[in-house]
Structures are given as structure tokens and as C-alpha cells.
Amino acid sequence: MTRVQVAIVGAGQIASLHAKGYEEDERAEIRAVCDEREDVAIEHALKWKAQDYYLSYKDLLRDPAIHAVSILTPNYMHASCVMEALRAGKHVHVARPIALTLAEADQIIGEARRRNLVAEVAEPLFFHAPLREARGYLEGGEVGDPVGVRIKICVGAPEGGWSIRPESWLWRFDPQKSGGGPFLFDSTYGALVAASFMLGRLELIQAWIGRTEIYPGYYVDAPATMMWRHGRGCMGSLELTYSPEMYIKSETYPTETSLELTGTRGMLWVRLSPGQMSSRAPLEMYRDGRVFSFNELDGSWEKGFERSIRNFVSAILGESQPACSAELARRHLEMALAARDSSLAQRVQRIGGSQQS
Numbered sequence: 001m002t003r004v005q006v007a008i009v010g011a012g013q014i015a016s017l018h019a020k021g022y023e024e025d026e027r028a029e030i031r032a033v034c035d036e037r038e039d040v041a042i043e044h045a046l047k048w049k050a051q052d053y054y055l056s057y058k059d060l061l062r063d064p065a066i067h068a069v070s071i072l073t074p075n076y077m078h079a080s081c082v083m084e085a086l087r088a089g090k091h092v093h094v095a096r097p098i099a100l101t102l103a104e105a106d107q108i109i110g111e112a113r114r115r116n117l118v119a120e121v122a123e124p125l126f127f128h129a130p131l132r133e134a135r136g137y138l139e140g141g142e143v144g145d146p147v148g149v150r151i152k153i154c155v156g157a158p159e160g161g162w163s164i165r166p167e168s169w170l171w172r173f174d175p176q177k178s179g180g181g182p183f184l185f186d187s188t189y190g191a192l193v194a195a196s197f198m199l200g201r202l203e204l205i206q207a208w209i210g211r212t213e214i215y216p217g218y219y220v221d222a223p224a225t226m227m228w229r230h231g232r233g234c235m236g237s238l239e240l241t242y243s244p245e246m247y248i249k250s251e252t253y254p255t256e257t258s259l260e261l262t263g264t265r266g267m268l269w270v271r272l273s274p275g276q277m278s279s280r281a282p283l284e285m286y287r288d289g290r291v292f293s294f295n296e297l298d299g300s301w302e303k304g305f306e307r308s309i310r311n312f313v314s315a316i317l318g319e320s321q322p323a324c325s326a327e328l329a330r331r332h333l334e335m336a337l338a339a340r341d342s343s344l345a346q347r348v349q350r351i352g353g354s355q356q357s
């Protein structure tokens with residue numbers, strides 16, 4: 001059978017991690033690259049050995065040789081890019097968030113169903129080995145029944161991570177383009193996804209999201225504190241801090257995120273993020289007076305992207321279901337929007353009260 005022919009749309013900062021997934025999957029091939037910047041499109045088409053490059057997304061979608069697109073454009077473009085791709089008959093893998101409104105997400109869900117196409121959201125945390133392993137221990141009863149989860153996100157000085165083009169930051173500072181703030185629709189979003197992956201749906205959330213000016217006129221949405229209740233009853237909390245003078249060594253983003261889950265019998269501690277701030281194992285479990293350190297687990301954050309791509313290719317070939325379907329991604333979006341609205345309105349926000357298709 002012919003290999004799945006894929007186009008990468010938006011060859012920005014995160015694209016290399018997605019491209020690696022296709023490069024390592026013998027069932028797929030990067031056929032084309034699309035970016036509105038010609039130098040970027042050509043550079044990456046050469047790098048990923050793609051046959052074609054496009055500056056116009058509409059032109060790309062007219063190419064019958066393309067079976068699927070990976071959409072890695074800024075957040076505010078996701079919904080329209082996904083809808084156009086589905087209408088053109090292409091399968092879609094899109095960076096989170098699926099859209100910036102629930103109405104847009106509903107349209108995507110409907111269109112993908114009508115056309116029987118895969119619409120999957122890249123959710124690398126679903127494939128993060130330490131988190132998956134931790135969920136296995138939790139479900140196996142190793143730490144008893146869950147009673148609480150706590151997530152700590154520490155964002156450090158830019159010098160600690162990879163060198164990021166200023167354009168990659170600029171759209172994130174505009175709430176209309178990012179969805180709320182540079183961190184809320186990025187690290188915080190991931191943290192809420194991780195909490196729901198471990199403990200199921202969130203039903204109530206209260207958030208306090210601060211504002212810190214980092215250059216004149218440019219603000220980040222930090223510090224932030226949130227607390228929530230899961231449908232199954234246990235509580236969660238999150239703290240996000242930005243420390244502009246703290247060097248956090250990282251191959252990618254200078255961010256350290258960890259999740260601590262307490263059960264009736266023990267505890268799990270999971271490293272979620274690319275930062276290399278802690279010497280702890282990527283997963284530790286405390287039980288019956290003993291600490292179990294899972295040092296041999298592959299704690300690489302980047303691997304989650306590759307595995308998400310592999311899952312997408314399998315879903316196109318009908319070999320598995322998308323790990324993060326458009327329906328599930330809508331629920332994730334709902335959590336982030338509820339956190340944003342809770343902070344703006346200074347009230348506890350219910351999650352899941354709105355119409356769902």
C-alpha cells in the first residue's frame with residue numbers, strides 16, 4: 001500500500017518534533033511543507049526531504065496527492081485550517097487547542113463525522129511514558145484511591161531552552177490569538193490535560209491568573225493558581241510561576257512541570273516537562289514506607305510528539321482509534337476556557353454545563 005502522504009502546515013518552533021514522528025514512521029512520508037514565509041517553507045522542505053512546498057494553504061489543499069495535514073499554525077488559525085482541510089477531504093492532526101471556542105470545536109466534530117475523516121489533536125502527554133505508567137499504577141490500586149493531585153509549573157529564563165524566533169512568541173501575547181495567555185493555552189493547558197488523564201473529568205474550577213510585564217507592553221499570564229474538583233470527587237490544584245532569572249536547563253522549553261498524586265495508601269510523583277531541574281527519577285512511587293524510583297523509564301518529553309504522530313498514522317490506516325479525538329479535545333478546551341473565565345469573573349466556574357454535540 002502507498003505510504004500516507006502528509007503535509008506539515010506551519011514550519012515553526014514545534015514542527016521539528018512532529019516531523020521526526022513522520023520521518024521515523026515507515027508508513028508515512030512528508031510530501032509537502034506549507035508556511036507563509038517562503039524562506040521557512042523552503043528550508044524545511046529541504047530538511048524533511050519533501051517534494052513540494054507551498055506558501056498558500058488553499059493551494060496545498062488542492063493537491064490530490066496529499067492525504068493528511070499536520071496543522072502547526074498559531075492557535076487562532078487552528079479551527080479554520082482544520083475545517084478547510086476536512087472539506088478538502090484530508091485527515092487532520094492539529095496542535096492543541098483544537099479551536100478557541102466550543103462552537104468551532106463542535107463544527108469540527110460534525111464535519112469529521114460527516115466525512116468519516118480522522119481529526120486528531122496532538123496530545124503528547126497521552127504518550128508520555130512516566131504519566132502512562134503512573135496511571136497504570138493508580139488504576140492497579142498501588143497507591144489506593146486517589147484523594148488529590150497537585151501540579152507545579154516553573155517557567156524559567158529563556159536562555160535555558162532552545163533559541164526561539166521572536167515571531168513564535170508574538171502571537172502568544174495577544175489573547176485573541178492565543179486564546180487567553182501565553183501560558184494558559186500552553187503549559188497550563190497541558191497540566192489540566194494531565195490531571196484529567198489521571199483522574200477523569202474536571203467539573204468545577206477556580207482560577208486566579210495574574211499578569212506580569214516582561215517587556216514594556218508585553219505581559220505573561222503568571223503567576224497563576226488554580227483549584228478544581230474532579231467528577232469522581234477528589235480535588236486538584238496548580239501553581240504556575242515565572243522566574244525570569246532562573247536558569248532551567250532544557251533541550252526545548254525552559255519549563256519544569258511535575259505532578260504529585262496522593263492516594264489513600266501512597267503517592268505518585270511524575271515529571272511531565274522538558275526541564276532538567278530535578279535529579280528525581282521521571283516517576284517515583286511511595287508506598288508502605290518505601291520509595292520506588294523508575295529511573296529506567298524514558299522520560300523524554302519530545303517522544304510524546306513522535307508517538308502521537310504514530311497514533312495518527314495508525315488511525316488513518318484504520319489500525320487504531322485517535323488517542324485525542326476532536327470530542328476529547330473539546331473537553332480539554334472547555335477546561336482551559338473555564339479557567340480563563342473563572343479568573344476574569346472571579347468565581348467558581350462549572351465545566352461541562354454547555355451544549356455538547
Ligand SMILES: NC(=O)c1ccc[n+]([C@@H]2O[C@H](COP(=O)([O-])OP(=O)(O)OC[C@H]3O[C@@H](n4cnc5c(N)ncnc54)[C@H](O)[C@@H]3O)[C@@H](O)[C@H]2O)c1
Pocket residue numbers: 009010011012013014015034035036037040055057072073074075095096097122123124167168169185186190
Ligand atoms: N505541548 C504541545 O502540545 C505544544 C507545544 C508547543 C506548541 N504547541 C502548539 O503548536 C502550534 C505551533 O506552535 P509554534 O511554537 O511552532 O508556533 P510558531 O509561531 O513558531 O510557528 C507557526 C508557524 O506557522 C506559520 N504560519 C502562520 N500563518 C500561516 C499561514 N497562513 N499559512 C502557513 N503557515 C503559516 C508561521 O510562519 C510559523 O512558521 C501552536 O498552536 C502551539 O500552541 C503545542
